[in-house]
Amino acid sequence: MVTTEHLRERIPFWRDERVLRAAAQIISALVIIGFIYWMVVNFFEITQQRGMSLSYGFLKEPAGFPIAESYVPYDPTMSFGRAFLVGLINTLLVSVFGIVFSTLLGFVVGLARLSSNWLVSRIALAFIEFHRNIPLLVLLFLWYFGIFTRLPRVKESITLPGPIYINQRGLYLAWPRLTESGSIFLISVVIGVILAVTAWIVLRRIREVRGRETYFGWVSLGILILMPAIGWFGSGGAPLWVDVPVLQGFNFKGGLRLTPEFAALLVGLTTYTAAFIAEVVRAGIQAVQKGQVEAARAVGLRNNQVLGLIVIPQALRVVIPPLISQYLNLTKNSSLALTIGFQELFAVGKIAINQAGRAVPVFLMVMATYLALSLFTSLVLNIYNRRVQFIER
C-alpha cells in the first residue's frame, strides 16, 4: 500500500519528464518556425520593394541566351524550361561518363597500386597522391586553361590513330552512326542483350537448384553473338557507317566533336575521382583476408576462380559504400563546370538568375534537382549494396 501511495505522489510539473519533453519540443519548434517566419517576412518585404515575382510562370517564357553545347534541339527563342532541360542533360551526361571512366581508371590504378611490381605500384601511388592533395578546381583549371585552351590551331591539329584530331576547337573522333536500316540492327542488339542476360540468370538458377550443368555461359554468349548477326544481315549488311571527321576549309566536319570545355571537365573529374576510387579499391581488396585466398587455392580453385568467386565478392562489400559516396561527389562536383564555361545545370541556373531576376525560384529549382539526383543515385546504389552485403544470421 505504501509503495502505491508513494507512486501516486504528484511529481511537480517542472520535474515531470513528459512536461519537460513537450516544453523542449515546443520551444525548439517555436525557435525554428520563428526564424523561418522572420526570413519570409523579410523576403516578402524585399520582393515587394523590388517588384520581383515568385511564380514559376517564367519557365514558359523565351530564355534568350544561347547554350554552346546541347544534346537536344535548343535555341535562344525556346523557353527557360527547355534551357534547364539542356543544362540537366549536360550534367547527367558528364556525370554518367565521369562515373564510368573514373570507375574503370580507378580500378586499374587501385590494382596497379597493389601490384607486386615495385615500379608500377609507385607510379600508381604518385597518381593517387598527386590528385588527392590538390583541389579539384585547380585540377580543372590546369586541364582547361593549361592544356585544352593551349592546344594547336585547327590547321596544326594533333592527329592520333583512329583518326582522332585534337585542336583548340576540341576533340574530333570518328564515330559510328546508324544508316537508314540501322534501327533493325540496333533493335536486335538490344533484344540479344536482354535475352542473353535472361538466359544467364535462368540457366544459372536451374543449375543451382537442380545441380545439372546448363552451360549458361556458352548459351548466353551464343545469343549475344547470334542476335546482332541476324540484325546485321537483316539490315542488309550495312547497319552502321563511320562518320570520319574531315578538314574542310577552316574547320573539321563530321565525326563526334567534344568541346574543350566538356573534354577538360570530363578528364578532370575522371582523373580526380579515379584517384579516390583507387584508394577505395585498394582498401577493399586488402580487407579480404589472406587465409581466404589460401583456403580457396587449397580446395583447388583456379586463379581466376579465386578472384571471381572469393576475392571480388568479398571486396565488393567493403568497396561499394565508399564508392557510392565517390559517385555522389562526382555528380555534385560537376557543378564546377561553371568556372570553365561548360553550361550544365548550375551554370544555366546562374545565367537565368542574372537574366530573369528570379533568384529564389530558379535557385530552389537547381538545389532541388541536385538533391533529387543525389537521393536517386544513393537510393539505386543502396539497393544494389543491400543485395551484395553479407547477411548475418
Add this chain to the structure above:
Amino acid sequence: MRATAESIGPPAPPRPVEWVRKNLFNDWFNALLTIVSLGFLYFALVAIVRWALVTADWRPVTVSPLLFLVGQYPRDQLWRPGFSLLLSTFLIGMSWGVWERYVKAFAIFLGILLGVLALIPLETPTITFAVRAVFLVNPLLIYLGYRIGRLGAVKGRHVAMFWLIASVLMVLVLLPGYKNIPALTEVPTSAWGGLMVTLLLAVGGIVLSFPIGVLLALGRRSSLPVVKISSILFIEVVRGVPLVTILFMFSVILALFMPAESRIDRLIRALMAMVFFSAAYTAENVRGGLQAIPLGQVDAAKAVGLTNFHVTTLIVLPQALRMVIPAIVGQFISLFKDTTLVVIVGINDLLGIGGAVLNLSPEFVRLNMEVYLFIAVIFWIFSYFMSYASLQLEKALGVGER
C-alpha cells in the same frame, strides 16, 4: 612463428640485384610491365623537366610572391597578418610542448615550411628583409613555444585559454580596423587575398562549424521528434547539394532574406557558407563517434545519478570527440581544398590571386599552366603534409587499437 636465436632481429637488407629481381623482374609479365613503365617514366620526366626548365616562363610567379601570400593587403599594414602568424606559430609550438605527439608533426612541418620560405633565394623588391625576418622567426618561435610548453607549470587548459585569447586578438588586429586608430586603419576585405584568405576560410570554417556540428549530431540522436527531424533535414540537404550552390546561396540569395538595411561583408558571407557546409559534415563525423560509445557507458552514468545533460557533456562527448579528431582533421584538409570554390563568388583566395596575376601584364596572359601549377604545388604541400601529420596524430591517439 618461432624464431631461432640467430634469426632474431631485422633481416639483413637484400642486395640491390636481388631486390631488383624480386620486385621488378620476378616473372615475364612483371618484367614487361617494368620495361614499359621505365620507358613511360623516362619520356614523362624528360618532357616535364624540359618544360619546367626551358619552355616555362615563371615570371608571373616570381614577380610578386607577396601577392600569393596576402593579396592586395596594404604593404604598410603587413605587420597585422605577420603578427597573427607569429602568434599562431608560437601557440602551435606551445601546444606541441603540452600535447606532445598529437601536435608534433604539424608543428615540425610548419616550422620547416616557413623556414624554407624565408630562405628561398629570390630577388624581388616586394620581399623585403622584414618579410623574410618574419618568416625566419617562426621556426624559432615554434621551438621557444615548445620549450615553454614543456615546463611543468604549463597545462593543457592554459594553452587552450591562450588560444582563445589569441584568436580574439587576431580577429581584432586583422578585422577591417578602426577609423580612429591610425595604427589600425581600415583595410577593406576586398583587398585581402592569397593564402591568407584560404587559410582563414578553412580554419574559420572548421572551428566555427565544430560547435554547430556537435549540436546537430546530438540533435540527430535526440528523442524529440522536432529536433531530430530538423537536424536530419539540415544535414541531408546540405550534404546533398554541391558547395557551389551553398556559396551562391549566401552570396546572392541570403540578402533577400535579411532585413533590407543589413549588409554583410562578402568575405564574411563566404565564411558563413563554409561554416554552414562544414557543419553538416562535422555532424556526420561526430555522429560516428557518438555511435561508437557503448550503451553501457550511458547506463552506468545514469545509474550513478547523472542527469541527461551531464551524461552527454561528461561521459559521452569527451570520449566521442576524442575518437573523431582524425576524421575532423581529414575534413579540415578537404575543406582547405574546397575553399578554392570561393573564386566563384569573387573572392581572391590563392586561386583567385592566380587569375589576377595572369591579368597583371599582357605577357602573362598565356602563362596559365605555370601559375596554376604553382598554386597546385602549394596546395599539394599543405594537404600532403597535413595528411601525414594526421596519420601521426591517429597513431598517437591510438584510434582503432582499443
